[in-house]
Amino acid sequence: MGRLITNQRxxxxxxxxxxxAWLRALSEALxxxxxxxxxxxxxxxxxxxxxxxxxxxxxxxxGLKVMFHLGAGVDALWSLRRPPQMQVVRLxxxxxxxxxxxxxxxxxxxHTRDFTNYxxxxxxxxxxxxxxxxxxxxxxxxxxxxxxxxxxAAVLQSRGYGVHAWSRSPKHGTGVVHHHxxxxxxxxxxxxxxxxxxxxxxxxxxxxxxxxxLAQLPKGAYFINMARGALVDTDALAQALTSGHLAGAVLxxxxxxxxxxxxxxxxxxxxxxxxxxxxxxxxPEAVQSIAGNIRAWxxxxxxxxxxxxxxxx
Ligand code: NDP
Ligand code: OXD
Numbered sequence: 437m438g439r440l441i442t443n444q445r446x447x448x449x450x451x452x453x454x455x456x457a458w459l460r461a462l463s464e465a466l467x468x469x470x471x472x473x474x475x476x477x478x479x480x481x482x483x484x485x486x487x488x489x490x491x492x493x494x495x496x497x498x499g500l501k502v503m504f505h506l507g508a509g510v511d512a513l514w515s516l517r518r519p520p521q522m523q524v525v526r527l528x529x530x531x532x533x534x535x536x537x538x539x540x541x542x543x544x545x546x547h548t549r550d551f552t553n554y555x556x557x558x559x560x561x562x563x564x565x566x567x568x569x570x571x572x573x574x575x576x577x578x579x580x581x582x583x584x585x586x587x588x589a590a591v592l593q594s595r596g597y598g599v600h601a602w603s604r605s606p607k608h609g610t611g612v613v614h615h616h617x618x619x620x621x622x623x624x625x626x627x628x629x630x631x632x633x634x635x636x637x638x639x640x641x642x643x644x645x646x647x648x649x650l651a652q653l654p655k656g657a658y659f660i661n662m663a664r665g666a667l668v669d670t671d672a673l674a675q676a677l678t679s680g681h682l683a684g685a686v687l688x689x690x691x692x693x694x695x696x697x698x699x700x701x702x703x704x705x706x707x708x709x710x711x712x713x714x715x716x717x718x719x720p721e722a723v724q725s726i727a728g729n730i731r732a733w734x735x736x737x738x739x740x741x742x743x744x745x746x747x748x749x
Pocket of ligand 2: 506
């Protein structure tokens with residue numbers, strides 16, 4: 437039986453150059469609903485679609501039933517006071533997994549095929565071929581085996597790399613070597629020639645990669661963070677990169693974004709950074725996913741991407 441709906445309005449909040457495009461695509465996909473650009477003092481609604489909503493929106497809408505978040509990670513929303521009954525629904529994949537795969541392939545091969553060294557050789561006028569180690573000699577550790585991590589793992593495995601994954605719960609029959617929980621973390625880190633971070637940022641994972649854990653990686657390991665900057669202690673990371681314990685890093689995310697132009701990470705020749713673009717939210721894929729979820733909600737069917745309020749991801 438369908439849900440009794442009290443009003444057909446959805447609040448929208450994503451102030452950006454693409455706001456108009458979002459509103460047009462959502463209105464087309466949800467013709468029975470009125471999409472309202474949220475402003476302070478807006479009348480009450482059951483549903484909202486937002487990226488980084490302000491605290492005022494949540495305070496003024498205590499009756500919100502579902503917030504559709506325009507991203508995969510909900511850590512920013514989790515730091516706000518939320519109506520207790522409000523479900524949070526995040527984007528699951530929605531076009532992001534393939535972007536993550538491309539980013540991971542670039543970052544991994546930057547290290548495994550020695551591209552950082554070749555860039556430096558090139559500038560120095562040097563001509564120094566290095567031995568190519570076959571992919572199966574490299575063990576890639578992926579932290580997080582969710583919508584994004586599992587896809588990255590599958591593609592790296594299809595490229596012949598040894599792939600290990602670490603998650604909260606055990607997984608079986610995935611074809612990759614699995615480790616789980618805090619008890620499995622040291623063994624996972626100790627074999628990772630390349631570490632890819634694809635975890636959500638929660639109270640359990642904040643600064644999980646501290647100096648001690650980075651020290652558990654093999655000497656010369658390579659560090660790739662495509663998830664959230666605060667998963668790693670930035671000072672400890674900079675120290676491990678300076679000491680040579682880590683050979684280098686590709687970083688898409690930082691504790692403070694944008695990263696300051698004067699930050700020491702910017703001066704390190706073995707580090708390359710990008711401005712939080714590893715996977716962007718694409719409008720058609722996101723709208724399709726949200727519209728499908730809203731129809732499911734109207735029909736009292738289960739939604740996908742519902743954030744577990746206890747785990748916060
Ligand atoms: P999912 O929620 O689908 O997967 C999360 C994975 O992390 C799961 O395997 C989960 O384990 C594991 N995990 C969570 N907490 C712990 C813990 N305490 N210990 C061990 N494992 C844990 O997330 P997604 O794959 O969709 O996204 C991952 C993150 O990527 C997002 O949260 C976001 O921060 C980031 N992101 C970054 C983007 C960028 O452009 N840089 C773009 C999109 C996302 P289990 O399987 O057992 O539940
Ligand atoms: C996300 C992000 O979580 O853009 O979707 O980082």
